[in-house]
Amino acid sequence: MSYPAIYSFWQKQESNSSELVIAQGKMLKQRILLYIESSKKIMTDIDLKLQSVLGDAADVIVWGTGQLAMKLLAETSLAKANIVAFVDGNPINQGSVISGITVLSPHQIQLREMRQPIIVTSILSQEAIYNAIQKMQLPNPVILLR
8 A cells, every 4th residue: 555755854054064964864864774674574573473373363353443554454464364344442443444344443343242363453552452352351362463
């Protein structure tokens, strides 16, 4: 999935020295490349975990419909999974459709007594999501990415 974006970093220089600007630019480039490599490793590790989990699960529920979920659907073995439901706690996302599947509220999977494993597709909110699942007393196995 394409996501058009462009960012730039600017800082006003007191000096007219182009050497300082070039040196800072090289450092920024190195740090961005390091970030990209680190991100690739994280995605590879996540995909390896998904492959091991998905090998055992015929059907799964994907909890979370944010940017990471979309990236996982586009670039990892999650794209090949038999997803029976998407779940999101944000009412803004509920009712939308991803890959032909309507996004449900957490309460809806509880009402439907869905028992498939839940893959939590958020790293930043995974603890809060896990706690919400526990509070709802859902019997589903829960798979965290990290």
